[in-house]
Amino acid sequence: MSAKTSVEKNIRGPSGFLEFGGQILVVDFGRIYHEGAAIGLLFDDGYLQHTSGLLGNHPKLRPIEALEGCVFRGIDSGGMELVLPEGERGPSGSLKFNGVLYHVINGRIAAPDHTLVGEFDDQGQVSIRDQRNKVPRRKLDENSQLSTVFDGKKSNGEAWKHEWVRPLVRRDKNYSDSEMIRYFMDYDKINGTQKKYLFENLRLWASTGLLQVVRRSEGNCALGNVKHGAAGQTGVRTGNVTLDREELDRDTEYYYKHGCFAAVYTRFKPFLEVRVNLVVAHEYGHQLEFCLSQACQERVKDLYHQRRQLSDKLPRPPEDYTGEAELVLQEMVAKRAFISGYARCSFHEYWAECVAAFSIKESRDFLQTHDPQVYEILMDVIFAPEKVLRPVLVEPILTLQASLRVGGEMHDKILDE
Numbered sequence: 020m021s022a023k024t025s026v027e028k029n030i031r032g033p034s035g036f037l038e039f040g041g042q043i044l045v046v047d048f049g050r051i052y053h054e055g056a057a058i059g060l061l062f063d064d065g066y067l068q069h070t071s072g073l074l075g076n077h078p079k080l081r082p083i084e085a086l087e088g089c090v091f092r093g094i095d096s097g098g099m100e101l102v103l104p105e106g107e108r109g110p111s112g113s114l115k116f117n118g119v120l121y122h123v124i125n126g127r128i129a130a131p132d133h134t135l136v137g138e139f140d141d142q143g144q145v146s147i148r149d150q151r152n153k154v155p156r157r158k159l160d161e162n163s164q165l166s167t168v169f170d171g172k173k174s175n176g177e178a179w180k181h182e183w184v185r186p187l188v189r190r191d192k193n194y195s196d197s198e199m200i201r202y203f204m205d206y207d208k209i210n211g212t213q214k215k216y217l218f219e220n221l222r223l224w225a226s227t228g229l230l231q232v233v234r235r236s237e238g239n240c241a242l243g244n245v246k247h248g249a250a251g252q253t254g255v256r257t258g259n260v261t262l263d264r265e266e267l268d269r270d271t272e273y274y275y276k277h278g279c280f281a282a283v284y285t286r287f288k289p290f291l292e293v294r295v296n297l298v299v300a301h302e303y304g305h306q307l308e309f310c311l312s313q314a315c316q317e318r319v320k321d322l323y324h325q326r327r328q329l330s331d332k333l334p335r336p337p338e339d340y341t342g343e344a345e346l347v348l349q350e351m352v353a354k355r356a357f358i359s360g361y362a363r364c365s366f367h368e369y370w371a372e373c374v375a376a377f378s379i380k381e382s383r384d385f386l387q388t389h390d391p392q393v394y395e396i397l398m399d400v401i402f403a404p405e406k407v408l409r410p411v412l413v414e415p416i417l418t419l420q421a422s423l424r425v426g427g428e429m430h431d432k433i434l435d436e
């Protein structure tokens with residue numbers, strides 16, 4: 020076998036030892052060797068292909084169970100411990116997980132490229148193989164499992180159809196849509212443009228599981244009348260967000276007219292105030308703050324104070340301006356200290372405005388160059404939550420994210436959207 024086909028070059032194959040018929044065979048990146056000769060392929064999901072010699076001449080795919088007594092022990096192509104077959108035999112058939120199609124073979128959930136995604140048993144229990152954190156088996160529960168539809172047969176050969184739906188969600192929606200609808204209690208009371216706006220504010224947080232963790236830890240969001248003319252408020256005691264109906268209208272209109280940033284004239288002309296027109300994400304940001312570890316909150320505070328010092332060096336607005344927001348001259352807009360004027364008011368508003376800006380690609384890209392340190396913290400919130408979230412939230416988010424990767428919600432290009 021000197022000329023390898025391109026398929027064989029790119030296989031997701033494990034490395035280790037295959038025991039069969041009293042022999043120990045070496046497996047190297049999926050290639051099975053016997054006395055120096057390649058005699059077949061083994062994939063991470065336990066399929067064999069192109070076998071010959073003592074494994075029998077068999078060009079087609081067949082599961083490792085087809086060879087009685089055959090066991091593989093080693094690591095998968097990602098370097099994680101792997102035993103094939105492992106444990107009791109499970110069902111076989113097709114599995115849709117949050118609408119993403121997988122194949123189940125004897126209880127192993129396999130992707131089309133032969134990645135071993137996880138396990139599925141005769142009771143419908145799903146476990147995910149978490150490649151990112153190198154955890155071989157994350158058992159899902161009602162908080163972390165996404166809608167699951169199986170059609171096939173149980174390990175005993177009995178035909179079996181199984182469906183599991185997340186509690187309190189709309190069946191026709193995918194995970195992130197239903198999570199945003201569940202978070203925003205008055206979803207049915209807002210118009211189409213506002214729904215679009217809501218989804219643009221929260222999509223990133225929903226798809227990466229942070230919205231669910233925040234909702235369960237802090238609370239949800241509803242429309243109401245907020246006093247003092249603020250756009251929204253986050254209850255200190257309840258953790259719930261109330262968004263002012265009129266302000267939501269105004270913010271939605273600004274957003275679709277001007278984009279996520281707007282520099283608006285104040286009555287202290289020629290000074291301007293930069294606004295971030297993402298009120299839903301802003302209020303969500305206040306809830307997210309309470310999910311940060313103490314150490315991370317302290318880091319955000321330090322960053323805020325550094326920004327205040329930068330801000331104090333900018334040309335000052337007139338003496339009769341008594342507000343706390345950062346007002347800037349037209350030519351200083353790009354060199355402003357804070358992402359928005361309002362962010363200067365307190366460390367809480369700074370964080371909420373940065374969360375808001377991070378929520379949309381356009382303002383996120385600006386934040387990356389404007390305030391790279393807070394940008395890095397926000398990257399960690401999503402991609403390395405174990406570094407920045409409260410310890411009690413870490414395991415739930417890591418399990419949920421493993422599930423969201425399999426469900427196609429959390430993927431490599433999520434920040435390009």
Ligand SMILES: [Zn+2]
Binds near residue numbers: 305
């Ligand atoms: Zn606020």
